Amino acid sequence: MTKTQLASISDHNFEQCLKCSICTVYCPVAAVNPAYPGPKQAGPDGERYRLKDPKFYDEALKMCLNCKRCEVACPSDVRIADLIQQARMKHHSHRPKLRDMMLASTDLVGSLATVVAPVTNFSLGLKPVKAVMDTVMAIDKHRTFPAYASQKFETWFRKNAEKRQNEFAHHVSYFHGCYVNYNFPQLGQDLVTVMNALGYGVHLLEKEKCCGVALIANGMYNQARKQGETNMASMRKSINQQSRPVITTSSTCTFTMRDEYPELLGVNNDGVRNHLSLATRFIFNLVDEGKVKLAFRHDFKMRVAYHTACHMQRMGWAIFSTELLRMIPGLELIELDQNCCGISGTYGFKKENYETSQAIGAKLFSDIDAAKPDFVSTDCETCKWQIEMSTGVKVLNPISILAQALDIEKTRQLNGVN
Amino acid sequence: MNNNNKHYDVIVIGGGITGAGVARDCAMRGLSVLLLERFDFTNGATGRNHGLMHSGARYAVTDKESATECIKENMILRKIARHCVEETDGLFITLPEDDLAYQRTFVDACLAAGIRADIIDPAEALAIEPAVNPDLIGAVRIPDASIDPFRLTVANVIDARLHGADALNYHEVTEFIINQNRVKGVKARDQHTGQIKEFRASVTINAAGIWGMLIAQKAGITINMFPAKGALLIFGHRVNKMVINRCRKPANADILVPDDTVCVIGTTSDRVPIETVDDMRVTDQEVQLLLSEGEKLAPSLATTRILRAYAGVRPLVAADNDPSGRNISRGIVCLDHEERDGMAGFITITGGKMMTYRLMAQIATNLACKKLGNNATCDTDTTPLPGSEQIATQRDGAKRSFAFNAAEGRHGTYTSKIKLDTDADRALVCECEGVSVGEIKYAVENQHVHNLLSLRRRTRVGMGTCQGKLCACRAAALLGRFDNNIPKAQADLAQFLDERWKGIKPVAWGSTLREAQLTATIYQGLCGLDKAIERKEGSK
Incomplete structure (x- = not known):
């Protein structure tokens, strides 16, 4: 073989596909919905045809959850889900519908809704309103929107916590995400409690925008790119100028900003990616390296079933959350089999996806029923909505469990916090 | 001996594009016709070329007559063979190492031959064809296009049948029936049964390409031909949208053609002995030459997966004793053996190119008609082929399945005859090329499919990235079920995979090799295909 031949190696990621079809076996959508061609066909196979003629773009690609389970399964490291998302970005012809824009614009809708939270929550729960949303907006009537908080996390933080954060020896910035800000400030408060007990001051980023995952899923790529640039600028400032790494409590926001930004949106996250971590991983590493110590309450008892969110699986980070939970003496941990819950952000809210969504989650729901836990724990907020709606079991982020289980006073002392 | 009682006006030997066209x-x-092909249609040079619909520009400087024929036929094929043609246009590029002055000569020669040739700015060439070598210093846009020889041939065969012709593939002519210096017909072996059959006709037309030399020998007639081997490489996906040529005197590996889902670089040109033409293999040196020259046309070829290598044999007729085979006219040669050799009822049509097959057919048919006293006029230049009756892509706004869109590229308007009503019929057999169960049923029922090889040429089964890994066993199972002959299907499957490997072997490195290894693991290791064949052969 000559030099020319040795140098002739494909650098097209989709050409590394060996058609083994493992991805299709692990695709939660293909398993329940025959109308979806599956990741192999929609990804590398379809890519060849789309290169020949854009008319081969198949609208069925919208059925992809972007759960990335295909990429985890692929033995050839083909970025299958990225191929599918990129094809959607390149070929989608329709402008987003009003519904998709509303579902995607978490920041805007969240800001409006929290102002009139009681009215919003009340009306979103009303049967006639749900019926209208079902028929007019095609948001499935079975869905309950997560309740909007009456006070944003940022507002709470500024009023009650911000001042004392500078007193700590160490510092982090917290990317709270839309869910904590508008729907569930309690998780953000729990994070501040835990980090403060470990001797870390928590700060908001100079400017935080929604990570953009819902914008990407709903075809609003330019908006997503803009928000990505804003987030990266704020994080660079935090990391470089203030020496504050960035932590989060949402696996999906983290995954989006670490991996989807450069791969899908072309947003450069160099210098940020390695300093952007999920809080459970951040804390686990601190404990592991002996930099902080944890003290737990003796009266804490809880049976917890941990669900690995798809993007946690893609990042390979579930182990940090489960190992952290295992440190809690009174906690009995059941690790659920890795199955997609079916919601995938705004996907399951859409009427056309409801049945697929519930069929995908069925295995997980029955596993949870069988495990009979006090709580389910997961690092993803949309998994939380889906599991709570579908099983009736309450779902807690590992950080909230940690906040409940820690002996705060003793932990503060162990970490030299006055 | 089985005597077919029907007496034909014409027997045509050779199921390539020329024979099908004749x-x-x-x-x-209005003639009664029998078409005989010894293997599958398109098995010879027709199925082993670039798939380039020449504008004639390539020949403009050196062979004006061929160039003029090409552009005329090019314009005709755009109308009568729409579903086989993709109107891509082409570029003739000048690289820094080429003489830019040649561009003027080239353009003048094109215009003289009636070929549109527009000199465009290199920047514009890059804009309309981003894959082209960015170092180019000159570009000419010409009306080259891409054409699918498999579809074109089958469409001609089907239309012949629609006009009453009989067509038999897998029937090899073994000898002529000659009486008093007149060819009265042929004896042919049915390749599947071994049976020898007799067919009689007033006129026999030899349209067997390079094999025509051997056919003529059977009638005691000598035709001197140069078998010129041309090797080509197929890449895994399309890197170029337009045909890319080098603007210089025709040389090796200077044409890159986008064909369906792939692109093809070629060719080399080497004289080979006539004894070797049934088993062409591509050498390492040829692969290296194709790659290193190909990268000059489109640098991204260097980083694109290569699917396979193949070689065809040009049927160049020796007009003089030029040993190179390149400077011979590609002009059409029609031999009336009654005049030339004193053998009545026998015609050879050869030389030419795929591009001029229709004209070759017209010339040969004119001669046959003259001999038969038939005065009908030739309508093949205006009558669309089956599948090309209308513009293939009807934008009716209806949502079409992937399988339908893929099939439409292959069957044109006849796609509507493919049944895709049930999930079972819509199921994909070949995932790389989007071939459904319904399309395979259609091909088997209507397109002379006898095995996986012929099925591949009708539908692209096994032509995609996996080269048969996923589809070959599914397709074999379908054929086995239709024939009710599973052992035959198993042997066919093994043979098909061997044929795929033959083409992969010269380019087996990187992901192409990994793919082939996985295929071998599945068929040999998991399914025990070779063991199954061995057992069967041992028990015979």
């Missing part, structure tokens, strides 16, 4: 023309003029 059969169609004869049948359209």
Whole structure:
């Protein structure tokens, strides 16, 4: 073989596909919905045809959850889900519908809704309103929107916590995400409690925008790119100028900003990616390296079933959350089999996806029923909505469990916090 | 001996594009026709070329007559063979190492031959064809296009049949029936049964390409031909949208053609002995030459997966004693053996190119008609082929499945005859090329499919990235079920995979090799295909 031949190696990621079809076996959508061609066909196979003629773009690609389970399964490291998302970005012809824009614009809708939270929550729960949303907006009537908080996390933080954060020896910035800000400030408060007990001051980023995952899923790529640039600028400032790494409590926001930004949106996250971590991983590493110590309450008892969110699986980070939970003496941990819950952000809210969504989650729901836990724990907020709606079991982020289980006073002392 | 009682006006030997075209023309003029092919249609040079619909520009400087024929036929094929043609246009590029002055000579020669040739700015060339070498210093846009020889041939065969012709593939002519210096017919072996059959006709037309030399020998007639081997490489996906040529005197590996889902670089040109033409293999040196020259046309070829290598044999007729085979006219040669050799009822049509097959057929048919006293006019230049009756892509706004869109590229308007009503019929057999169960059923029922090889040429089964890994066993199972002969299907499957490997072997490195290894693991290791074949052969 000559030099020319040795140098002739494909650098097209989709050409590394060996058609083994493992991805299709692990695709939660293909398993329940025959109308979806599956990741192999929609990804590398379809890519060849789309290169020949854009008319081969198949609208069925919208059925992809972007759960990335295909990429985890692929033995050839083909970025299958990225191929599918990129094809959607390149070929989608329709402008987003009003519904998709509303579902995607978490920041805007969240800001409006929290102002009139009681009215919003009340009306979103009303049967006639749900019926209208079902028929007019095609948001499935079975869905309950997560309740909007009456006070944003940022507002709470500024009023009650911000001042004392500078007193700590160490510092982090917290990317709270839309869910904590508008729907569930309690998780953000729990994070501040835990980090403060470990001797870390928590700060908001100079400017935080929604990570953009819902914008990407709903075809609003330019908006997503803009928000990505804003987030990266704020994080660079935090990391470089203030020496504050960035932590989060949402696996999906983290995954989006670490991996989807450069791969899908072309947003450069160099210098940020390695300093952007999920809080459970951040804390686990601190404990592991002996930099902080944890003290737990003796009266804490809880049976917890941990669900690995798809993007946690893609990042390979579930182990940090489960190992952290295992440190809690009174906690009995059941690790659920890795199955997609079916919601995938705004996907399951859409009427056309409801049945697929519930069929995908069925295995997980029955596993949870069988495990009979006090709580389910997961690092993803949309998994939380889906599991709570579908099983009736309450779902807690590992950080909230940690906040409940820690002996705060003793932990503060162990970490030299006055 | 099985005597077919029917007496034909014409027997056509050779199921390549020329033979298929002759059969169609004869049948359209009201003659009774039998077309005989020793293997599958398109098995020879027709199925082993670039798939380039020449504008004629390549020959403009050196062979004006061929160039003029090409552009005329090019314009005709755009109308009568829409579903086989993709109107891509082409570029002739000048690289820094080439003489830019040649561009003027080239353009003048094109215009003189009636070929549109527009000099465009290199920047514009890059804009309309981003894959082209960015170092180019000159570009000419010409009306080259891409054409699918498999579809074109089958469409001609089908139309011949629609006009009453009989067509038999897998029937090899073994000898002529000659009486008093007149060819009265042929004896042919049915390759599947071994049976020898006799067929009689007033006129026999030899349209067997390079094999025509051997056919003529059977009638005691000598035709000197140069078998010129041309090797080509197929890449895994399309890197170029337009045909890319080098603007210089025709040389090796200077044409890159986008064909369906792939692109093809070629060719080399080497004289080979006539004894070797049934088993062409591509050498390492040829692969290296194709790659290193190909990268000059489109640098991204260097980082694109290569699917396979193949080689065809040009049927160049020796007009003089030029040993190179390149400077021979590609002009059409029609031999009336009654005049030339004193053998009545026998015609050879050869030389030419795929591009001029229709004209070759017209010339041969004119001669046959003259001999038969038939005065009908030739309508093949205006009558669309089956599948090309209308513009293939009807934008009716209806949502079309992937399988339908893929099939439409292959069957044109006849796609509507493919049944895709049930999930079972819509199921994909070949995932790389989007071939459904319904399309395979259609091909088997209507397109002379006898095995996986012929099925591949009708539908692209096994032509995609996996080269048969996923589809070959599914397709074999379908054929086995239709024939009710599973052992035959198993042997066919093994043979098909061997044929795929033959083409992969010269380019087996990187992901292409990994793919082939996985295929071998599945068929040999998991399914025990070779063991199954061995057992069967041992028990015979």
